[in-house]
Amino acid sequence: MPSDEIRAALIRRLCISSAIADEDIKEIEALPISVRQYPAETAVVRDGERATDCCLIADGFCARSKTIASGKRQILSLDIPGEIPDLMSLFLHVMDHDLSTLTPATLGFISHEALLKLHRRRPVLAEMFWRDTLIDAAMFREWIVNVGQRPAPARLAHVMVELRERLRIIGRVDEGSFEMPLTQEQIGEALGITAVHANRVIRQLREEGIVELHRGRVTVIDERRFLELADFDDRYLYQSPTL
Amino acid sequence: MPSDEIRAALIRRLCISSAIADEDIKEIEALPISVRQYPAETAVVRDGERATDCCLIADGFCARSKTIASGKRQILSLDIPGEIPDLMSLFLHVMDHDLSTLTPATLGFISHEALLKLHRRRPVLAEMFWRDTLIDAAMFREWIVNVGQRPAPARLAHVMVELRERLRIIGRVDEGSFEMPLTQEQIGEALGITAVHANRVIRQLREEGIVELHRGRVTVIDERRFLELADFDDRYLYQSPTL
DNA sequence: CCCCGGTTCCAACAAAAGTTAAGGACGCCG
DNA sequence: CGGCGTCCTTAACTTTTGTTGGAACCGGGG
Numbered sequence: 358m359p360s361d362e363i364r365a366a367l368i369r370r371l372c373i374s375s376a377i378a379d380e381d382i383k384e385i386e387a388l389p390i391s392v393r394q395y396p397a398e399t400a401v402v403r404d405g406e407r408a409t410d411c412c413l414i415a416d417g418f419c420a421r422s423k424t425i426a427s428g429k430r431q432i433l434s435l436d437i438p439g440e441i442p443d444l445m446s447l448f449l450h451v452m453d454h455d456l457s458t459l460t461p462a463t464l465g466f467i468s469h470e471a472l473l474k475l476h477r478r479r480p481v482l483a484e485m486f487w488r489d490t491l492i493d494a495a496m497f498r499e500w501i502v503n504v505g506q507r508p509a510p511a512r513l514a515h516v517m518v519e520l521r522e523r524l525r526i527i528g529r530v531d532e533g534s535f536e537m538p539l540t541q542e543q544i545g546e547a548l549g550i551t552a553v554h555a556n557r558v559i560r561q562l563r564e565e566g567i568v569e570l571h572r573g574r575v576t577v578i579d580e581r582r583f584l585e586l587a588d589f590d591d592r593y594l595y596q597s598p599t600l
Numbered sequence: 601m602p603s604d605e606i607r608a609a610l611i612r613r614l615c616i617s618s619a620i621a622d623e624d625i626k627e628i629e630a631l632p633i634s635v636r637q638y639p640a641e642t643a644v645v646r647d648g649e650r651a652t653d654c655c656l657i658a659d660g661f662c663a664r665s666k667t668i669a670s671g672k673r674q675i676l677s678l679d680i681p682g683e684i685p686d687l688m689s690l691f692l693h694v695m696d697h698d699l700s701t702l703t704p705a706t707l708g709f710i711s712h713e714a715l716l717k718l719h720r721r722r723p724v725l726a727e728m729f730w731r732d733t734l735i736d737a738a739m740f741r742e743w744i745v746n747v748g749q750r751p752a753p754a755r756l757a758h759v760m761v762e763l764r765e766r767l768r769i770i771g772r773v774d775e776g777s778f779e780m781p782l783t784q785e786q787i788g789e790a791l792g793i794t795a796v797h798a799n800r801v802i803r804q805l806r807e808e809g810i811v812e813l814h815r816g817r818v819t820v821i822d823e824r825r826f827l828e829l830a831d832f833d834d835r836y837l838y839q840s841p842t843l
Numbered sequence: 844c845c846c847c848g849g850t851t852c853c854a855a856c857a858a859a860a861g862t863t864a865a866g867g868a869c870g871c872c873g
Numbered sequence: 874c875g876g877c878g879t880c881c882t883t884a885a886c887t888t889t890t891g892t893t894g895g896a897a898c899c900g901g902g903g
Contacts, residue, residue: 405835407843423741426831429749433741445738448731450843453738453836480723487730488691494733495688495696497740498666498676504748505792506672509860540880549748554860556882588669592648593696600650600693752890783850797890799852844903851898861888868881873874 360390363415363465366527370439373526374492375485375598384479388472390465401443401456401464408446410466414438417462418538422546423454432547434496435459435520435539439527444490447472460538488598495593504549507588509558512548514587517568517575522591533580538573562586603633606658606708609770613682616769617735618728618841627722631715633708644686644699644707651689653709657681660705661781665789666697675790677739678702678763678782682770687733690715703781731841738836747792750831752801755791757830760811760818765834776823781816805829 364386371377371385390413395401402408404423419436421443433454436442443456447469458464476483496519503515517537524535539547545555562568567583569576577583607629614620614628633656638644645651647666662679664686676697679685686699690712701707719726739762746758760780767778782790788798805811810826812819820826 421741423745425745425749427749431745431748433744445734448727448841449734449738449839451835451839454741477723480720480726483723483726484691487726487733490730490737491688491692491733494737494740495692497737497744498664498697501676501740501744501747502666502668502674504744505674506668506670541882542880551861552881553862553883557860560882592694596692596694598691784852785850794891795851796853796892800890803852846903847901849899851896853896854894856892858891859889862886864884864886866882866884869879870877871879872877 360392360465361386363390363392363413363463364388366415366439367413367441370527371485371489374595375488377485378481381479381482384475384482388467388475390467392463392465395458395462395464397458397460397462399458401458402446402452404452404455407451408443408469409450410468411441411446411472412443412456413441413465413467415463415465417464418459418536419456419462420459420539420543420547421454421456430546431549432543433500434493435516435537435547437520437523437527437529441467441489442493444486444493447486459543492594492596499593509548509550509554510562511586511588512550513544513555513558513562514568514583515589516544516547518584518587518589519594521575522589522594526595534574534576536573537570537575603635603708604629606633606635606656606706607631609658609682610656610684613770614728614732617838618731620728621724624722624725627718627725631710631718633710635706635708638701638705638707640701640703640705642701644701645689645695647695647698650694651686651712652693653711654684654689654715655686655699656684656708656710658706658708660707661702661779662699662705663702663782663786663790664697664699673789674792675786676743677736678759678780678790680763680766680770680772684710684732685736687729687736690729702786735837735839742836752791752793752797753805754829754831755793756787756798756801756805757811757826758832759787759790761827761830761832762837764818765832765837769838777817777819779816780813780818 368382368385401412414436416438419442421433422430424430446452503512507515520537521530521535524530529535541555542552545552559570567579569578611625611628644655657679659681662685664676665673667673689695746755750758763780764773764778767773772778784798785795788795802813810822812821
């Protein structure tokens, strides 16, 4: 994948939540990005490491997670193409969590230095990136609610809808089906339940004819009951800056 | 409380995680702040509202929370003097959660306009506030892990230690005891458990001689076992910008 | 001073989730 | 094509947590 396409993915996404001037787009296009391929299930940055670059996902799925002393792991977010999951490392240099690939992925690395220079030159872009980290935080808040208050089947549905809405923006949902390349173990880690229980929940949703999950692909069967179960409100996801 | 003292609380906290130049401090001191008193258990900003000011806590405790369709409420953070819990509203104007007081509180309101102007004048301060929102996000990540992976007693201990460490910075811990002005109902909402279970957990920690919780005040009995249970790593809380 | 409302506390029972264990499906590699 | 490993699947049993309901406590207001 050429480096241009990678920038394009980023710009496309940024344009959705902010209006960007042409000259600013050019600035982004001029950002030096070094591209690297990663296999599935590989750490990109680890908890405790000091980051000097931010990682733009050009293709593939990633996840952020933290592991506690007991060895249990909690997935904090699923990250998709066009996103910069570790933008926070720009100012919080030492990582407080892991970033790793779920699938084989194409990642573009942008140095902190280049980003900071860009911010100085174009404060508007700095604000846009700041906004981006704030939406990230909003997603964490919703994730807390999901794990803390919803019964397990609703948790799964909620994560699915959120992922679908985000994939929809980048044109990766077709005919009510979309990718969610997690093992049941990982689904459990995302929902704060065990893999066995995750399996129970998946089966239940299938038996009730709500949603099908097979080989990392989600197919919604009964849209109405699916949305009802998920209790999803997209307000936190995309908010126009003009609001 | 005079408006000077309020600014002082903010500056003191900001100085801890960043080095600020004298002229920048002066800029902050020049910020127009309008002070208001709030009774306990009162909404400051509500989910869905459009914010035009940010709220600096001068005195008292606040909490952020979200309520889902079923009526269940999840507390997302506990907020203490010196903090600006809704700084995110600067760019995410419509609130995605509630901010309310736990105790009677003195709050200082700073208009978005004034903050944005300050940022234009002093980009370094903008970065400092950005950093602040990033630490906020780091705390959300840890909160997700707490609710998602730790057994209930550890969850309680973890929230207690986090609060204590933050209170310590502002000089509000004396002799191993500190304020945590939550009802058991609210503790449940913070930990993602019911009030009844919260009560069980509190009793258990008391019976095991680990920590005492009485009338909104926490007294640690066995520091070693307390820390061990909490599984606390302060890395996410304060990170020097020079790191 | 006493009553009232909100906490705190507790017990018994129900439901949800964790644990352990084991068989089956599937893809990959030799 | 057969074997191996990973994931999925399921069942039986245990533990944790939720639910319901009620008693004791406590502080503030009449």
